[in-house]
Amino acid sequence: MAGVACAAALRQAGLDVEVFEKSRGLGGRIATRRRDAGSFDHGAQYVTARGTRFESLLRRLGEAGAVTEWQPQGRQIPHPPSHGLDQTWFIGTPGMSAMVKPLAEGLRIHRGTRIAALEKPNGRWCLRTVDGQTVEAFDAVAVTVPAPQASPLLAAHGTAFARIERAAMAPCWAAMMTFDAPIAGADDVLRPAAGPIAWAARNSAKPGRNGGGPEAWVIHVGPAWSRAHLEDEARSVARDLLQAFGEVLGRTPPQPGHLSAHRWRYALCETPLQTPCLIGDDGTLGAAGDWCLGARVEAAYDSGWALEPGWPRASGAHSGSRGRNQQAFETLQVLRLEYDLHPVAGKPRNAEFDRLAVAVDVYGFRHQDGPGLGHVQQACLLAVRHPGRHLG
Numbered sequence: 001m002a003g004v005a006c007a008a009a010l011r012q013a014g015l016d017v018e019v020f021e022k023s024r025g026l027g028g029r030i031a032t033r034r035r036d037a038g039s040f041d042h043g044a045q046y047v048t049a050r051g052t053r054f055e056s057l058l059r060r061l062g063e064a065g066a067v068t069e070w071q072p073q074g075r076q077i078p079h080p081p082s083h084g085l086d087q088t089w090f091i092g093t094p095g096m097s098a099m100v101k102p103l104a105e106g107l108r109i110h111r112g113t114r115i116a117a118l119e120k121p122n123g124r125w126c127l128r129t130v131d132g133q134t135v136e137a138f139d140a141v142a143v144t145v146p147a148p149q150a151s152p153l154l155a156a157h158g159t160a161f162a163r164i165e166r167a168a169m170a171p172c173w174a175a176m177m178t179f180d181a182p183i184a185g186a187d188d189v190l191r192p193a194a195g196p197i198a199w200a201a202r203n204s205a206k207p208g209r210n211g212g213g214p215e216a217w218v219i220h221v222g223p224a225w226s227r228a229h230l231e232d233e234a235r236s237v238a239r240d241l242l243q244a245f246g247e248v249l250g251r252t253p254p255q256p257g258h259l260s261a262h263r264w265r266y267a268l269c270e271t272p273l274q275t276p277c278l279i280g281d282d283g284t285l286g287a288a289g290d291w292c293l294g295a296r297v298e299a300a301y302d303s304g305w306a307l308e309p310g311w312p313r314a315s316g317a318h319s320g321s322r323g324r325n326q327q328a329f330e331t332l333q334v335l336r337l338e339y340d341l342h343p344v345a346g347k348p349r350n351a352e353f354d355r356l357a358v359a360v361d362v363y364g365f366r367h368q369d370g371p372g373l374g375h376v377q378q379a380c381l382l383a384v385r386h387p388g389r390h391l392g
């Protein structure tokens with residue numbers, strides 16, 4: 001999500017973008033596995049929107065038929081209900097991964113291409129693939145892979161990336177199973193308080209799934225059990241989780257038609273960096289992902305999007321100033337995210353905030369007490385007083 005969010009935003013800004021994805025499919029941890037027995041959302045289960053930017057994306061995806069609401073039977077709605085979409089569960093249709101596709105439309109994507117190293121031999125970036133190919137030459141590179149996979153790619157390219165090491169990520173084993181007969185008497189979503197299972201969902205009850213097919217369940221295991229069994233064989237994990245599912249149900253489940261397990265080695269970010277994205281010293285290398293802001297799809301989207309404004313300037317007029325302005329740049333992105341959560345009354349986004357980006361960068365605006373609405377307004381004033389500066 002962070003990758004396509006960033007790429008789509010860059011393309012909208014008029015840049016020529018290419019995306020390299022190691023898998024055949026798109027979506028990363030927003031994933032759907034299709035088998036003869038049915039389909040399984042074995043990664044992210046649903047998304048919510050706390051900020052207006054992701055909220056408006058979900059509305060657009062809803063209009064395009066790529067997401068819909070999910071109201072599973074048995075879900076406890078938190079009280080008091082909020083005004084926004086943060087308590088509405090959205091899912092991709094016909095599978096979770098479908099929500100990424102509209103974002104990727106029109107992008108040049110090289111699938112099945114795993115990047116092993118980044119090099120900058122003659123002032124421009126080259127990508128080295130795992131099978132030894134070199135792809136050249138790029139003005140800037142955004143790395144949007146999970147933190148432990150980003151670290152080796154970025155370690156040699158400046159101190160700005162050293163703190164990626166602090167973004168701890170937990171694994172998660174996922175089991176997928178189908179049953180010919182419905183599991184009677186169980187809610188669509190189960191979150192047991194004890195035992196290895198953290199989450200079990202009747203996938204086939206999500207809107208748009210498995211029309212008439214067998215009942216499909218997806219089960220996620222908590223970090224402690226997943227860590228303890230990280231290197232176990234998928235088949236034996238699947239069997240263990242079927243048994244654990246029986247313990248949750250309080251009876252032996254029927255014989256599954258399909259039973260498999262998938263290991264997410266880097267599933268959920270336990271300690272996000274609390275910064276929207278990272279930019280290297282010369283401004284031509286950046287990193288984004290959920291590990292910047294939190295273990296949620298919205299965080300990944302926000303992080304990828306936050307990286308975008310740095311690039312046109314990074315590779316153009318502002319080249320060389322990025323190191324000095326790193327802190328200001330991060331401040332800006334915090335402000336941008338903050339603004340989405342608490343819009344300033346009467347101030348439309350977009351152009352205003354593009355100017356804000358420039359204002360923060362040019363005037364080295366820094367927050368003293370952490371991001372807050374007052375700072376957003378102050379930066380807006382700066383932006384309004386100096387509209388269009390450095391925007392070319």
Ligand SMILES: Cc1cc2nc3c(=O)[nH]c(=O)nc-3n(C[C@H](O)[C@H](O)[C@H](O)COP(=O)(O)OP(=O)(O)OC[C@H]3O[C@@H](n4cnc5c(N)ncnc54)[C@H](O)[C@@H]3O)c2cc1C
Nearest residue numbers: 001002022028029043044045046115267289290296297300
């Ligand atoms: C089991 C599970 C359940 C979850 N449940 C929820 C949920 O219910 N709600 C929610 O909001 N979030 C949930 N999350 C978290 C959410 O899925 C992630 O926060 C979000 O999808 C992360 O997006 P990302 O773009 O940062 O990273 P990713 O989705 O991991 O994308 C990184 C991409 O980089 C590719 N890649 C990696 N290395 C390379 C390389 N060297 N070269 C080329 N490509 C590479 C990967 O194939 C992948 O496509 C869940 C995650 C998991 C695993």
